[in-house]
Amino acid sequence: MKNQTLLFLAVVLLLSGCGQETPDEAKQKLEKMKVAQTPEVLLESTKSEKSAKVAELLVTAGVDPNARQANGMTALMSAAFNGQEDVAKALLVKGADVKLDAAGFNALSLAVERGNKSMVKLLLEAGADPKVRPEAGLSALEKAEQRGNKDMIELLKKHAK
Numbered sequence: 539m540k541n542q543t544l545l546f547l548a549v550v551l552l553l554s555g556c557g558q559e560t561p562d563e564a565k566q567k568l569e570k571m572k573v574a575q576t577p578e579v580l581l582e583s584t585k586s587e588k589s590a591k592v593a594e595l596l597v598t599a600g601v602d603p604n605a606r607q608a609n610g611m612t613a614l615m616s617a618a619f620n621g622q623e624d625v626a627k628a629l630l631v632k633g634a635d636v637k638l639d640a641a642g643f644n645a646l647s648l649a650v651e652r653g654n655k656s657m658v659k660l661l662l663e664a665g666a667d668p669k670v671r672p673e674a675g676l677s678a679l680e681k682a683e684q685r686g687n688k689d690m691i692e693l694l695k696k697h698a699k
Contacts, residue, residue, distance in 0.1 A: 559595065559598050560598075561598055561599055561600055564595040564596075564598035564599040565599045567595055568592075568595050568596065568599055571592070573592055573595075573596075575596060575599050575600070575601055576601065577601055577602055577605030577606075577613075578605075579592070579596060579601075580593055580596045580597065580601045580602075580603075580605050580613050581606075581607050581611075581613050581616060583596065583625070584613050584616035584617040584622050584625050585616060585620050585622075586620070587622070590624050590625050593613070593617070593622070593628065593629075594624065594625065594628040597628050597629055597631075597632040598628070598632070603628075603629045603630075603632040603633050603634040604633070604634055604635055604638060606640070609640060609641055610639075610640025610641055611640050611641065611643070612634065612635075612638050612640065612645070613625075613629055613634065614626060614629045614630070614634040614635075614636065614638070614645045615638070615639075615640065615643060615644065615645045617629060617645075618645040618646070618648045618649040618652075618654070618661065619648040619649075619651075619652060621652065621657060623656060623657055623660060626645075626657065626661070627660065630660075630664045636661055636664050636665055636666040637665075637666070637667075637670070639672035639673060639675070640672075641672075641675075642672050642673065642674040642675025642676075643672050643675055644666070644670065644672045644675075645661055646658065646661045646662070646666040646667075646668060646670075646678040647672060647675065647676065647677065647678045647681050649661055649678075650678040650681045650682050650685075650687075650690055650694070651681055651685075653685075653687065653690070655689065655690065655693065658678070658690065658693060658694070659693070662693070662694075662697040666678070666697075667697075667698075667699050668682075668694035668698050669698050669699065678694055679691065679694045679695065679698065682694055
């Protein structure tokens with residue numbers, strides 16, 4: 539299942555034009571743009587549509603897709619919170635872990651909290667479990683139930699393990 543998910547994400551990225559660069563090409567583009575190839579820059583680039591391509595280049599160039607902010611939030615969690623689907627796809631293809639959590643949240647619970655159904659679908663396809671409770675937090679399914687979002691509840695229940 540994991541290999542099928544990665545293959546699916548790779549195809550989606552190729553069709554959307556993302557990930558066409560080799561790691562060396564991505565590094566060269568970032569150098570020309572004078573963008574530091576650091577986890578901090580990756581995390582910052584998950585917060586704005588303007589920097590989605592930068593985030594994609596950074597993970598292609600080899601920046602850790604599981605980079606964390608000081609509060610523990612991962613790049614994938616930030617992309618999910620900020621609705622950056624292209625960034626999330628690139629992070630997932632490069633090995634971002636959908637199971638990581640911080641401060642009572644994980645990427646899936648953040649996408650549910652934001653009501654972003656397409657991001658939720660992406661994360662579920664990547665193996666996120668809607669019943670997993672982040673430490674000191676609610677599961678994605680519990681968040682959807684708390685908000686009374688029937689469509690989201692139905693979607694999450696279909697993927698519950």
